[in-house]
Amino acid sequence: MKHNDKIAIQLTNVSKKYEIHHEKPTLVEKFVKGRNETFWALRGINLTIYRGDRIGITGPNGSGKTTLLKIMAGITNPTTGSVTRCGKVVSLIDLEAGFHEDLTGVQNIYLNGMLLGMTKHEIEKELRSIIEFTDIGQFIDVPLFTYSFGMKLRLGFAVAIHSNPDILMLDEGLSVGDAKFRRKSQAVLKRLISSGRTFILATHAVDFIHEHCDRIITLNRGAAKETSL
Amino acid sequence: MSTNARHFFELLWGMTEKELRARYKHTAFGFLWLIANPLLQMLIIGFIFPLFVKEPVRHYNYFLFTGLLAWNFFSMSLAKVTPSIVYERNLIKKAVFPRAVIPVSIVLSNLINYITAFSLFLIPLTFLGTLTVLSFWYFTGGLAILIVFTTGTSLLSSALNVRYRDVNFFVQAILIIWFYATPVVYALNQIPSRLLWLWRLNPLTSAIQLMQAALVESELPGPAMLASNIGITIAVAAIGLIVFSQESRNFDDWL
Numbered sequence: 001m002k003h004n005d006k007i008a009i010q011l012t013n014v015s016k017k018y019e020i021h022h023e024k025p026t027l028v029e030k031f032v033k034g035r036n037e038t039f040w041a042l043r044g045i046n047l048t049i050y051r052g053d054r055i056g057i058t059g060p061n062g063s064g065k066t067t068l069l070k071i072m073a074g075i076t077n078p079t080t081g082s083v084t085r086c087g088k089v090v091s092l093i094d095l096e097a098g099f100h101e102d103l104t105g106v107q108n109i110y111l112n113g114m115l116l117g118m119t120k121h122e123i124e125k126e127l128r129s130i131i132e133f134t135d136i137g138q139f140i141d142v143p144l145f146t147y148s149f150g151m152k153l154r155l156g157f158a159v160a161i162h163s164n165p166d167i168l169m170l171d172e173g174l175s176v177g178d179a180k181f182r183r184k185s186q187a188v189l190k191r192l193i194s195s196g197r198t199f200i201l202a203t204h205a206v207d208f209i210h211e212h213c214d215r216i217i218t219l220n221r222g223a224a225k226e227t228s229l
Numbered sequence: 230m231s232t233n234a235r236h237f238f239e240l241l242w243g244m245t246e247k248e249l250r251a252r253y254k255h256t257a258f259g260f261l262w263l264i265a266n267p268l269l270q271m272l273i274i275g276f277i278f279p280l281f282v283k284e285p286v287r288h289y290n291y292f293l294f295t296g297l298l299a300w301n302f303f304s305m306s307l308a309k310v311t312p313s314i315v316y317e318r319n320l321i322k323k324a325v326f327p328r329a330v331i332p333v334s335i336v337l338s339n340l341i342n343y344i345t346a347f348s349l350f351l352i353p354l355t356f357l358g359t360l361t362v363l364s365f366w367y368f369t370g371g372l373a374i375l376i377v378f379t380t381g382t383s384l385l386s387s388a389l390n391v392r393y394r395d396v397n398f399f400v401q402a403i404l405i406i407w408f409y410a411t412p413v414v415y416a417l418n419q420i421p422s423r424l425l426w427l428w429r430l431n432p433l434t435s436a437i438q439l440m441q442a443a444l445v446e447s448e449l450p451g452p453a454m455l456a457s458n459i460g461i462t463i464a465v466a467a468i469g470l471i472v473f474s475q476e477s478r479n480f481d482d483w484l
Contacts, residue, residue, distance in 0.1 A: 018482060019482075073325055074325045075322065075323075075325055075481050076478075076479055076480075076482055077478045089325065090324075091323070091324075094323045097320065097322070098317075098319050098320040098324065100247055100251060102250065102251045102254045103247060103251070107247075107250075110243060111243050111247055114239055114240045114243050115320060115323075115326050116324055116326075117236070117324075117325070117326065119232070119235065119236055119239060120239050120243075
């Protein structure tokens with residue numbers, strides 16, 4: 001473990017409460033019934049992640065792994081406690097999400113890149129490399145509704161890894177496209193992981209964590225326990 | 230800070246382009262629908278409505294078209310923005326970006342459509358001979374109220390719709406009533422003055438009256454009307470901004 005003492009993400013006493021809505025509540029019900037049932041997905045999490053840390057988060061289903069990732073990424077906010085974040089977070093989840101079917105591959109690269117926090121200038125610089133990486137040939141200028149699912153995933157993966165994140169997040173394993181592309185993406189991931197970037201992975205695959213991570217957070221019913229490797 | 234602002238506007242523009250590109254893709258007449266829609270509305274209302282009114286409005290078809298363009302901007306924006314956050318749940322769950330770009334880009338794309346249709350409308354309007362130097366200022370004033378009010382209500386309704394999906398149905402219903410509560414097909418001087426307070430609650434009254442005054446020399450909104458309409462516009466915009474920024478922190482929990 002080599003800390004260079006720069007904090008990437010710090011969680012202080014973070015708890016997250018969800019209201020359980022068996023169905024979406026209506027305005028009327030809200031006023032009639034008042035309070036909803038609640039559920040604490042995370043309780044009192046204290047965690048400091050330094051730059052370059054490689055964190056594996058594990059735990060049974062429903063233990064709060066995804067919630068923790070979302071709070072660390074800033075997709076949702078904790079009910080109590082505070083989060084400080086330093087640098088750009090990109091998560092490799094739902095890679096194909098957020099593409100627009102009527103736009104071409106290139107137009108989608110721009111839109112998706114900007115959503116992931118890239119500036120137009122950065123995308124222009126990386127455009128050729130992104131297109132090369134997707135390896136979908138002349139389809140890059142065709143509207144996305146003609147793409148196969150695998151092609152969309154490749155496009156999403158290519159944009160995400162070129163967005164140059166300081167903190168990379170991965171929920172569950174990642175398998176993108178056919179065998180050839182999978183090898184290519186695994187190789188890139190390994191390179192990204194070993195390039196000193198902060199890496200956070202939530203998975204059940206303990207072997208993968210032991211191979212790639214140097215800190216393990218085990219979640220159980222919203223509470224965290226840490227083991228160092 | 231300035232790179233943040235720049236990124237916000239780049240993203241906003243990217244989303245707006247997406248809206249514009251997607252809307253008229255695969256249509257034979259493309260953006261001609263922008264003008265064809267209000268034109269059809271105008272022909273029908275312009276034929277039916279004068280049959281029931283005692284006091285005819287001068288240049289009625291132009292008067293009507295002015296109001297229809299502005300009304301369509303408002304109603305199309307609100308109808309499309311309200312469920313927009315729910316429709317874009319994939320984006321919300323995937324990435325961290327200023328959530329406001331989703332509703333604001335829809336309003337902006339509608340504004341661009343509106344201005345395009347309006348520029349075409351200016352051509353016959355110049356031959357009518359009602360445009361004066363003051364037209365520009367009245368119109369800009371009306372447009373400012375219209376944009377601020379539309380953005381405010383859009384932020385409010387799209388944010389609330391995440392938690393309470395009834396909001397979308399409520400908006401659809403209220404828009405039908407709202408059309409008749411706005412002086413688009415009639416002029417406000419046909420309303421008895423004891424009922425006028427109702428229109429003071431509707432900021433679209435001043436917005437559209439200013440535009441009609443600018444383009445076809447109809448009556449300007451009175452000072453009380455203008456003051457209360459502008460007051461409500463600012464209040465709605467402020468509430469919209471506050472509610473959206475509060476709610477947007479936890480959109481993900483409800484999607």
